[in-house]
Amino acid sequence: MNLTLRIWRQPGADAPGEMVTYEVDGISPDMSFLEMLDTLNERLTARGEEPVAFDHDCREGICGACGMVINGRAHGPERTTACQLHMRHFADGDTVDIEPWRAAAFPVVRDLVVDRSALDRVVGAGGYITAPTGSAPEAHATAVPKPAADAAFAHAECIGCGACVAACPNGSAMLFTSAKVNHLGALPQGAPERESRVLGMVEQMDAEGFGGCTLAGECATACPKGIPMPSIAAMNREYLRAAARR
């Protein structure tokens, strides 16, 4: 396959950036999107040009490191991560626009790499349970009803890639935060800190400069893990409940 790539190039956080056009040929439909970028980068390096910087780690869709907006969609046309997106979803001769996540809370570090530590700080504000660590507890010590375990697991699937923020017209982190809140909220272990968790995480989310939710639904459409929109309603309920008891 031959492709025309238009990629956001920005040498540093404070440097101006622009879309730069590259032609790549000989792309196999079996390549992942990141392998396609690797191919481009090898050629750029051989020509003595700076390779395109992008985040990646596991390349199997579980770490959440990779992330770029491909043709205006977070992680591209398929509901998966950019590392798990394959070139067969593009056609020979296509022009593909590649941009970094855009949000005030995600400053661009370089090219397609953005700083997503705001999400870590949201988790740090309550997205955990306070428990003595050490050896793993006996699995049957706390009985977890099956539906609760399933609900917790569905939300625990969030890999924190930030696609929801990137897709949201308001740069909102509501879907991310709701996944964390609902994950722990569903479990008996999460119950003691239920109120302080949601109040703290939402406060931090607002402090990081993420926007609010206007229920556009772009986040849930983009989420590679399928965290659904009702998660946000569930967090709203959890928040209002906690605020009333404060």
Add this chain to the structure above:
Amino acid sequence: MPECFPTFVAMATATRTPPSPTTPQTAPGTTPRTTPPRRPRRGGLLRTLWGSTIGKKAVMAVSGLVMLAYLVAHMLGNLKVFFGPDDMNGYAHWLRTLGEPVLHHGWFLWVVRVVLLTAVVLHGVCAWQLSRRDLAARPVGYRHRRHRASYATRTMRWGGIILALFLVWHLLDLTTGTVNPRGQAGHPYENIVAGFGTWYTNVIYCVAMLAVGLHVQHGFWGAAQTLGVTRPGLARLCKGGSTVLAVVLTAGFLSVPLGVMTGLVE
């Protein structure tokens, strides 16, 4: 492969941090902790709500629902126009005597006005503040543009502004009578017929009522989500209900100018 298992256990224990000899291990809860668990910050419900995006959205949802309830009653009341001047004007008079003798003449209407004004102001202020936040949270757009969200969702801000402007016009038209060609207090039927006799009033009302429909279509379902409706059955009901409400409201309101325009009401 039985030999896998011991390897796995050995790995699991090897990667675990051994307890440090200098920090004594304490059983949870037996010794006082150096950092006491963070007490939830106090601030009160209203302060918490006003200070957060979710809280402000909840204020919007509740104030929106208050206005919506009023709109339903208002629309139903408007249909009196199809039963002639006596019905309509009698109804308008009844609204002023409602609540007597506990309330003084006209007080019921003033209570409603104060509640609605509070709702409009709260709704508008929250919309303004949240919208500014939202716009600031996405300072750089994508070069590759594509259609996002539904029309109703995308027009909430401009639709809301149109509704606010309409509200001013509407009050000047049929409450104070300032811009109404007739504008006679106590004769709403005649004022309505006179007003919808002009082309500009018809245009303004038709545009505004379509805007109400769009706003309610996203707004009612939005309010349900903001206030935490999660049960699938109820959520489906709210989603369907928002479309039904929007259509019924728009059709009901539009029927009055259309009735005058077609000569059904004269």
